[in-house]
Amino acid sequence: MGVWHLATISNSNQEVDFERAVLQKMHSRQRWGKFHIRRDKVAHSGFPGHLRGEVSEAIDLLIKRGWVMYHDRSKGAISLNPAFRKEILDKIGEAIKY
Numbered sequence: 001m002g003v004w005h006l007a008t009i010s011n012s013n014q015e016v017d018f019e020r021a022v023l024q025k026m027h028s029r030q031r032w033g034k035f036h037i038r039r040d041k042v043a044h045s046g047f048p049g050h051l052r053g054e055v056s057e058a059i060d061l062l063i064k065r066g067w068v069m070y071h072d073r074s075k076g077a078i079s080l081n082p083a084f085r086k087e088i089l090d091k092i093g094e095a096i097k098y
Contacts, residue, residue: 018051023067023085026080036071036079049079 022042031037043055059078062068067084071077080088 015054017061021047022055022058022062023080023088026068026078026089031078032080032085033082034071034079036077039055039076039078042078070080 017075025042025045026037029037039056039059042059043052047055057070063070063078067081067088068078071079
């Protein structure tokens with residue numbers, strides 16, 4: 001299920017897991033370690049404008065947890081932390097591929 005599908009669920013009365021959606025978006029674009037993406041690009045890619053605040057909060061929580069790390073703080077570039085690969089893949093429901 002793509003991020004845009006998770007975001008559109010919010011129009012119904014179901015709870016959306018924004019952390020999972022952010023992790024899924026970054027994983028699908030292979031943004032691990034040195035491969036980064038701008039934070040605002042994640043928030044604007046596939047999420048409706050009225051949900052970008054929740055997406056930004058989810059990114060903040062993932063950074064505090066250590067699953068997402070700043071690649072270049074001055075440019076707002078972030079990437080998935082490879083040290084938490086197993087936990088991240090468990091969260092998004094992907095099989096671990098070595």
